[in-house]
Amino acid sequence: MKKKYGDRVMGEITVNQALGGMRGIRALFYDQSTVDPIDGVMFRGYSIPEIHELLPKLRKPSAEDFQSDQQPLPEGLFFLLLTGELPSYHQVELIRHEWDVRGKVSDELINFIHRLDNKMHPMTMLSLAILYEQKTSKFAQLYNESKLNKSNYWEYTYEDSVDLIAKLPRIAATIYRKKFKDGKSIAHKDGLDWSGQLAHMMGFEGQETLNELLRAFLTIHADHEGGEVSTHASHLVGSALGDPYLCMTTAYTGLAGPLHGLANQEVLKWILNFVEVHGYDVTNRQIEDYVNTTVLSGRLVPGYGHAVLRRPDPRFLHLYDFGNKYLRDNEMIRLLHQMTDVIPRRLRTFKNISSPYPNVDCHSGALLYQLGIQEYQFYTVLFALSRSIGCLTNLVWCRAFGLPIERPESADLAYYNNLFQNN
Numbered sequence: 453m454k455k456k457y458g459d460r461v462m463g464e465i466t467v468n469q470a471l472g473g474m475r476g477i478r479a480l481f482y483d484q485s486t487v488d489p490i491d492g493v494m495f496r497g498y499s500i501p502e503i504h505e506l507l508p509k510l511r512k513p514s515a516e517d518f519q520s521d522q523q524p525l526p527e528g529l530f531f532l533l534l535t536g537e538l539p540s541y542h543q544v545e546l547i548r549h550e551w552d553v554r555g556k557v558s559d560e561l562i563n564f565i566h567r568l569d570n571k572m573h574p575m576t577m578l579s580l581a582i583l584y585e586q587k588t589s590k591f592a593q594l595y596n597e598s599k600l601n602k603s604n605y606w607e608y609t610y611e612d613s614v615d616l617i618a619k620l621p622r623i624a625a626t627i628y629r630k631k632f633k634d635g636k637s638i639a640h641k642d643g644l645d646w647s648g649q650l651a652h653m654m655g656f657e658g659q660e661t662l663n664e665l666l667r668a669f670l671t672i673h674a675d676h677e678g679g680e681v682s683t684h685a686s687h688l689v690g691s692a693l694g695d696p697y698l699c700m701t702t703a704y705t706g707l708a709g710p711l712h713g714l715a716n717q718e719v720l721k722w723i724l725n726f727v728e729v730h731g732y733d734v735t736n737r738q739i740e741d742y743v744n745t746t747v748l749s750g751r752l753v754p755g756y757g758h759a760v761l762r763r764p765d766p767r768f769l770h771l772y773d774f775g776n777k778y779l780r781d782n783e784m785i786r787l788l789h790q791m792t793d794v795i796p797r798r799l800r801t802f803k804n805i806s807s808p809y810p811n812v813d814c815h816s817g818a819l820l821y822q823l824g825i826q827e828y829q830f831y832t833v834l835f836a837l838s839r840s841i842g843c844l845t846n847l848v849w850c851r852a853f854g855l856p857i858e859r860p861e862s863a864d865l866a867y868y869n870n871l872f873q874n875n
């Protein structure tokens with residue numbers, strides 16, 4: 453590509469873009485997924501409904517057990533993002549087994565998490581735990597010992613990536629039980645899938661609907677092209693040859709911002725504040741007034757809007773269908789569905805808002821809350837687990853392609869002024 457088209461011009465940049473968060477500038481290369489403003493995310497060319505149908509599920513399909521009734525396994529999405537091919541049931545079983553074996557974490561790390569201040573947000577705890585675990589990076593160790601050659605960077609990036617992903621359920625569950633429960637860990641159980649292990653160690657084993665929700669959640673949040681804050685942050689750090697632990701710490705701190713992954717906890721807080729005053733049985737007018745008060749006081753309506761999407765996010769629609777299937781008569785889910793009908797119409801009347809539609813964070817919190825995970829500060833940790841799959845499969849390919857350090861240029865206001873005063 454570089455030899456053939458390397459000096460071809462791809463487009464122009466306006467001042468609004470340069471001063472406006474680089475919106476719409478296509479200057480990153482990212483193969484794992486793309487995002488269309490209307491159709492949403494495509495994982496290696498497969499849409500959300502397609503991955504729901506085509507990725508392997510927990511139970512092997514049989515004539516009586518129509519497999520698309522179950523949620524896909526995130527292990528399968530990992531295979532798809534990494535190889536570009538749909539995995540077989542057997543291939544996913546192998547990944548499940550490997551992650552289960554590699555996922556054991558040291559007592560040292562558990563003790564480190566237990567010593568953290570409980571006032572910390574769970575995302576801060578997660579970032580610190582991964583930074584602590586950086587000392588186990590094979591890539592960093594071999595690089596430090598001058599034993600790596602550019603051509604095998606990707607192999608040790610892959611090894612670290614799989615180790616890190618495999619450990620996440622146990623790290624996350626330890627954080628959950630330390631911060632919100634009695635602090636006692638629940639022992640790991642052999643043979644569970646990635647989401648199943650997480651649910652088991654958090655204390656939710658046997659709650660099948662929640663387990664299915666977690667499988668859906670951990671699959672659909674994995675990737676959203678290369679420009680999102682978390683993905684781009686990990687990509688940037690990786691371009692300086694940071695190992696996967698450094699990259700993911702950066703991704704998690706990016707995800708922890710309220711405009712990005714923290715929005716899922718903000719949505720729930722926002723709804724609960726409304727419910728405290730009005731209850732669940734409300735008029736459309738009351739919802740509209742709540743939106744007005746929020747926006748006119750200079751705050752955001754969390755769970756709505758997107759930098760790229762211009763229709764309801766297909767990931768939101770997936771969770772909406774899940775809610776309809778399992779919790780149709782639940783009062784919070786009914787209220788949320790009423791809100792997703794009323795709020796876009798209200799937000800559309802604010803001329804500055806480009807996209808009034810529900811995004812991925814709009815629905816997830818209400819489902820998690822109703823199925824038992826009520827500590828909403830934990831929701832972004834779940835997002836982080838899933839996003840690790842996208843960021844790390846990308847990192848392996850960046851190393852395989854030998855992509856260079858990322859280094860765009862910036863300029864001061866005087867530069868921009870001079871540019872146009874002289875033209």
Ligand code: AMX
Pocket residue numbers: 710711712713715747751752753754755756757758759760804805806807811812813
């Ligand atoms: N509520 C109130 N105001 C909103 C809004 C919302 N949901 N969405 C956008 N706006 C405002 C912006 O703050 C901005 O205000 P300004 O003119 O005073 O600067 C204006 O509308 C234009 O913004 P935009 O071009 O429509 O969106 P953007 O690309 O700048 O931002 C996003 C996109 C997601 C950050 C924004 O829609 C938002 O803050 N939404 C609420 C938070 C949220 O749900 N974030 C999660 C996004 C999904 C994810 O990454 N996990």
